[in-house]
Amino acid sequence: MRPRAPHPVELSAALAAAGVGPAAQDGLPTVTGITLDSRSVLPGDVYAALPGAARHGAEFAVQAVRAGALAILTDESGARIVAEAARGGGVDLRMPPVVVVPDPRHAVGPLAREIFSGRQDDRAGAPPALFGITGTNGKTTSTYFLNALLEALGRSTGLIGTIEIRAGADAIPSALTTPESPQVHSLLALMRERGLDAASMEVSSHALEFGRVDGVRFDVAGFTNLTQDHLDLHGTMEDYFAVKATLFTAERCRRAVVLVDDVWGRRLADAADVPVLTVRTGEDGGDPAADWTVTGVGPSGLGHAFVLAGRTGEHLRVRTGLPGTFNISNAALATIMVLASGVAVEDIQRALDAHDPFTTEVPGRMQLIGENPAAIVDFAHNPDALERTLASVRRPGGRVISVFGATGQRDETKRPIMGAVGARLSDILIVTDDDPHDEDDAVIRAAVRSGADAAVREEGLDCEVLEVFPRADAIDRAVALATPSDTIIIAGRGHEVWQEVKGVNLSLDDRVELRSALTRHGFSVLSASGIES
Template sequence: MSTTEPPSSGRQPSGAEPSLRPARVTPVPLSALAELIGAPAQDFGTVLLTGVSLDSRAVEPADLYLALPGASTHGAQYAGQAVAAGAVAIVTDDDGARLLHDLPELAGVPVLVVPSPRGVVGTAAAFVYGTGHAGLDGPPSEGPSAAAMELYAVTGTNGKTTTTYFINSLLRALDFTPGLIGTIEILAGAGAVPSRLTTPESTDVHALLALMRERGLDAASMEVSSHALSFHRVDGVQFDIAGFTNLTQDHLDLHGTMEEYFATKAKLFGPHRARRAVITVDDSWGQRLAREAAIPVTTLRTVEVSTAEVGQSREAVEQSNGPEQSDWQVRQVEKRGLGSSFILAAADGRTLRVSTGLPGSFNIANAALAVVMVLQLQEARGESAVLKRVQAALDSHDPFTLAVPGRMQLVGKSPTAIVDFAHNPDALERALVAVRSSEPESKVIVVFGATGQRDAGKRPKMGAVVARLADVVIITDDDPHDEDAASIRADVLQGARNANDEQAFGHEILEIFPRADAIVRAVELAGPQDVILVAGRGHEVWQEVKGVNHSLDDRAELRAALRRCGFTPEPVPGIES
């Protein structure tokens, strides 16, 4: 999937992302940057910088080009193109310097050599764009592109995207003008730009923050994935507040173990990256993070939400999640159409009434996290009557009833047809519990697959989860990448069939490909009272097979299949069109 791409090495496989930079940047001297990143001293003359780029195709005049080592190529191989496009200096390592040695097209262009150039990308970008974020406890950095905005970060395995959308929606209800950097799109005040990575490279992050401030935005929320932390994509950014959703098995192809996965996520919760945190403590990972974080922490528990849905007693959930009292707790959950309403109660007795039109306990948790993050930051800033203002915004704007593309997105109502990004065992379980109808004759039909060249250990687990919770299981292809699609399906099928046989579920398990045919078959098997869940790809519109991108949008395919079978899909929302 697009959220797990490796770091850039100067050329990106499917084209450079659109350039989103501020129009006005105060030039900074290369000599000062060299001193900042610890490059050996040399005569830099009067070279001035106004931009930073990792991609030779995105270089603009007066840029610093960062020539980094990559998985298959070294960015130094593209230094000639970068200089031709206007780069006035290059930062690289010893291997890059050897590749650049005596190249005539680089004559007179300073080359700064550092041991680990990726480690200085964020520092360089923050310096050039003036986005060193002073936050609450100090003045904003000097310069016209300094990021004097409220910065919100959300990390965790599941829920990052929806929580950032919820934060932005609540901020708008509070009369902020917020931006967003995430999986689906980048919102910088003037239209949306599709995203290619969960978190862009740090050069783009700092340019975006400078652009947002230049356009008058006063807040921004950002998804911060474990890949972003591992590949230094948020280096040089200090968030005012960071939120944690949950931690379940995913991305072990990168991290190897859950312990390493946790350690990577935990990097966000230190003083160099965030000033304060709101941590959901529904599982042992969240509880541990709350204990170990090196910044002030507000804790949130939403376990009361999940007790009825997973068939556990409150005592069992409390026992499994630990005895700690939280600063905020979700209580009194009630169904409200597809969504829910609930009370968010503080340990000091304060309460808020909150609702969301999106289904599932996880969206209650996402909404609660968004509320507490916004509330805590406004209170930390010394704003008056914050609780009253937040409650008024919740009541008058219903900010958590909104379409989040590919996240429990309703495509049809009869049958209920939903597209969701769930692509790991925990997310699939939560989604399936959320969509199950109370109608006794209603069945759940699921279309899903697993991604190639990713954590293969979760594939049979995904199959087992779906076999347990769905009535009809249709296993198909996700993004095979360079792996054999049939072998991926076989791994998922094995888990599904083993669980179905061993526990005598008696559910129907089918293997249908390509994916568009699987979606059609799901609709053919559905009656008006049934639920169809197409999971795994969400908002994505390209399927990668053997290095080739094929147009494939689950939402479009599902709408077409509904029409073909005589059903009426929901209108296409503006954010999708």
């Protein structure tokens, strides 16, 4: 998804404007794009050859040049690889100019900004207002809520996130929560070309760590929460927080909205060097001096209605039809982020009243598949998200039957913690497989189950713990054990449609499996989502 009419840019000028290139280099071409995937090179591109975990991108320079790359951006080791390819090996083409920078990964974002949008003329229109949301849990739902509210206000929107990428009506599935920086900047240029008013983006810690949003400055950045996840990458919660905090600097955003229900949010609000609006959504904690506070929470259908009260006396009446008390937080964050962008309180209230934007379905996020029993698919894949999900779904007189596992080759310390959470909040816990990747699936299940069994034994819990695999069989067992008054929660994978096992992608969609199992056992189901198909 690139602009239909790219604007040629002198590479030397783009490097200078981005502040990443050498002081002077003769013979650089005029270019129209940049990519770090040799398979995605289009004629006129710069090929960014980055060092990878297993191989250097420069090893694919010949493929990129044959596809039409006019220049190569790389480091010194990459330049040597390109030079070797040019000297021998039967290469039958001339290598283009090679631009050597010390850190090409963090150079490619600012350069992509200049190539894709920094030199656009006035015909391209104004860039969309840009919203970025980070945090451990709630990013996806909050971005969908944000876009739904903007659309209720009459704005045209784009989306870059875990589930899909949208530029107006066009949508493609996402491979990463936040794409690599050349794709981010090309998407933003495309949205500008199409005249979109606003765009929402999920900003993961991986995106911040690996420079995927380098060169992007958000109009409003939002923070949901910080709980244990991704410690296989970051090592400690302090390091994880430090990476998240880099979004809330003047270099990356103009203003911010921060949920201050936990200590991480309060620390972030204090540390940010941009104007911040704080939001307190929890009744039992958080910053009592927050700019906006959730009050008057009450049930509304499967969801909740509440009031956002401002310190200066303003009020907003808000409703979300999605189950789960955490969706109150997601809706509050989206509302105040739109307010922070300059929309008046009375305009937001009219849009909330007229369109009910926070009842929009979010694929794989508290997605209701059946009602009797309540059958829900959710993405909860870490201890905090799982606890929030399970604590929010119990119905009077009914049991909670949960099915989940843990992902392979990820933070191993959270596996027994998740098992314990499941045992505390479920009547029946079925431990199964998530995405084992290259790990032994039995070892992963054993770690999850060890936490569940220990909690049952040491805390005297009345929870039946089962181990059933493969995952489709576990979902079927959950439905077979259910009565109409129960709640079945299938957690961990959400919208995902492939399960990776030993390098092989197996077709597996929790929503499809749950719908089939409900039908097989004589229960009714709700209609399939359009997005899901």
